[in-house]
Amino acid sequence: MALFRFFPLFLLCISSFLCFCFADDPFVFYDWEVSYITAAPLGVKQQVIAINSKFPGPIVNVTTNNNVVVNVLNSLDEDLLITWDGIQHRRNSWQDGVLGTNCPIPVDYNWTYQFQVKDQIGSFFYFPSLHFQRAAGGYGGIIINNRPIIPVPFGTPDGDFTILIGDWYTQNHTDLRKALDASKDLGMPDGVLINGKGPYRYNTTLVPDGIDFETFNVQPGKTYRIRVHNVGISTTLNFRIQNHNLLLVETEGSYTVQQNYTSLDIAVGQSYSFLVTMDQNASTDYYVVASARFVNESLWKRVTGVAILHYSNSKGKASGPLPDPPNDFYDKTFSMNQARSIRWNVSASGARPNPQGSFRYGSINVTDIYVLKNKPPVTIDGKRRTTLSGISYVNPSTPIRLADQYNVKGVYKLDFPNEPLTGAPRMSTSVINGTYRGFMEIILQNNHTTVQSYHMDGYAFFVVGMDFGEWTENSRGTYNKWDGIARSTIQVYPGAWTAILVSLDNVGVWNLRTENLDSWHLGQETYVRIVNPEANNKTELPIPDNALYCGELQSLQKPQQRHHKKNAASSITGGRWNLLYTLQMTLLSAFLIFH
Incomplete structure (x- = not known):
């Protein structure tokens, strides 16, 4: 014994x-309740979507390779999904949070997201992907830090700010959705929010009294990392800090060649990291500005977002005119050249010790080519719709990935065309058939009158070219095959094209969409289906135990507990x-x- x-x-x-x-x-756990609260960011009380009663929601702050567990309780009055913009979900499209892969979380039920931020670093954000809900909030920042053994290509900042900017309407998202469904335009936004707050009263005529504004408190001489995300609906915003340089260091998971900007255009869905040194005289506070681009400035002045940069030894409040935006309303060349100037830092390590440039994307043979063209909204079967290559996407009742798992036939078609349709536009659940370990070239051609930005879930793609006019085979001669930035969201200017290259190494069903919320709602999206012919858990994780079922698979749904915050799923x-x-x-x- x-x-x-x-x-x-x-x-x-x-x-x-x-x-x-x-x-x-390690595992990082979050418990979220998504609900409505009443707020008045622009001085008008309205219903917004909050997480744990906070608008915007909490920052997800994790480290490369962490396992992230987020238990979401849906306390809204409609179905909910949360998507994680830019998180690549390696081998795990089950956690993507869009209708192509997930059934919605029903009202009063919870669902636990569980994914690993595998081999990723950088700045991203999350938001609700259904029912135009992002127009009401529900979003927040994501920070993925380097592991200690991986060097960062700049000194450790003295602080870190997440800044969420976006155009905003005082109407409920349900009313905005109904307007779109009734073939109406949304019209001009009512303002631009910075971290869920309205503008500082820089102008007593344009800005009413009593609006709560954001303040960033800083110490003189210190350098801060500032992560800026455009979480808005459809408006490209110019971001600037009065009298301060913005040293760009990272965008959507890639370290960039470090360059100074006095201001930068940020399209819907895009994220950037800057280093900003507090090297100015602290005689007054300074303006932080997010203003609409490519619009009639005389009409849109009241829509400008303004926050305050406050030095600890500041002698007074900010006053006077705002710093000027670029003066190029009739010529978008300046903005395009600025976008072209954002390049990959090929000598910096990303999430691994090897340099970013060790992946020589420019020497890989292209196996698939798709030209995706969008146009202004069209009428299909009496409904106003948007299209990609002449197809307006229709979400099926059974998610694509779930239909594949259970061999449900007829849910979608693998017939998305390589070239835009020449006939009448049509509505369809048409999906791109991606080749596992293929290398896809996608040309995004914008024949609309407004800037569109495009995002691909599950991937960072290489931005190799953009120019005005129609893309042709000869356009490849202008491609950047060495240090084109790798990112997940890219803008396409009106009457212009952008070319991206994608290495199809992530098995799953992945959403390819416009981030412009109005265009997305009306059908400007598709999915890329990537299947390993030799199915195994090494290239795709199995369906999770807590999977939700809907559509033709509704009978498989297990009973769920209502209001059960500590879900054991x-x-x-x-x-x-x-x-x-x-x-x-x-x-x-x-x-x-x-x-």
Whole structure:
């Protein structure tokens, strides 16, 4: 029986061993309740979407390779999905949070997202993907930090700010949605918010009194990392800080060649990281401005977003005119050249020790070519719709990835054309058939009158070219095949094209869409389906235990608990820690029996 004197030590060793095994990739847990609150960011009370009663929502702050577990309780009055813009979800489109892969979270039910930020760094954001809900909020920033062993290509900043900018309407998102469905334009926004707040009263005529504005408190001489995300509906915004240079260092998970800008155009859905040094005289505070681009400035002045940069030793409030935006309303060349100037820092490490430029994308042979053309809205079957290559996407009742898993036929068609349709536009659930380990060239041709930005879930693509006019085969001669930036969202100027290259190494069903919320709502999207012909868990994770079922698979839905915040649906964490707990209890029971 003397052997059992060592059981406690043995138990401790087993526990320590298991903890050590799981410690390499730690887990980060969040519990969210998504609900409506009343707020008045522009001085008019309205319904906004909050997370844990906060608008905007909390920042998800994690480190490369962390496992992220987010339990979402839907306390809205309509279905909900959260999507994680720019998070690549390696091998795991089940967690993407869009209708092509996930059934919605019903009202009063919760669902646990669980994914690993595998081999990623940088600045991203999340938002609700259904029912035009992003127009009411529900968004927040995502920070993925480098692991300590991976060098960052700049000194450690003295602080870190997340800044969410976006155009905003005082109408409820449900009213905006109804207007679009009734073939109406949304009209001019009512303002631009900065971190969910209205403008500082820089002009007593344009800005009413009593509006709450954002203030960024800084110390003189310090350098701060400022992460700016355009979470708005459809408006490209110019971001600038009065009298301060913006040193661009990262965009959507890629370190950039470091360049100074006095201001930068940020299209809908885009994210940038700047280093800003507080090197100015602190005689007054300074303006932080987000103003609409490519619009009639005389009409849009009241829409400008303004926050305050406040030095700790400031002598007074900011006053006087705002810093000027670029003066190029009739010529978008300046903005395009600025976008072209954003290049990949090929010598910096990303999430791995090897340089970003070790992946020589310019020497890979293209296997698939798609020209995706958008036009102004059209009428199809009496409805106002937007299109890609003449097809207006229709979401099926059964998500595509779920239909594949259960072999449900007729949900979608793998017939998306390589070239735009020449006939009448049509509505269809038409999907791109991607080749696993293929290398796809996508040309985004914008024949609309407004800037469109495009995003691809599950991937960072290489931006290799953009120019005005129609893309032709000869346009490839202008491609940047060495240090084109890798990112997940890119703008396409009116009457212009942008070319991207995508290495199709991430198995799943991935959304390719415009980030302009009005165009997206009306059908300007598709999906890229990428299947490994040799199915295994190494290239795609299995369907999660807590999967939701809808459409033709509704009968498979398991009962869920309402208002159950501590959901035990986390299959990975539950599996690992339940194993530890079970071993501990088994050994303890044996010890007590035989002692």
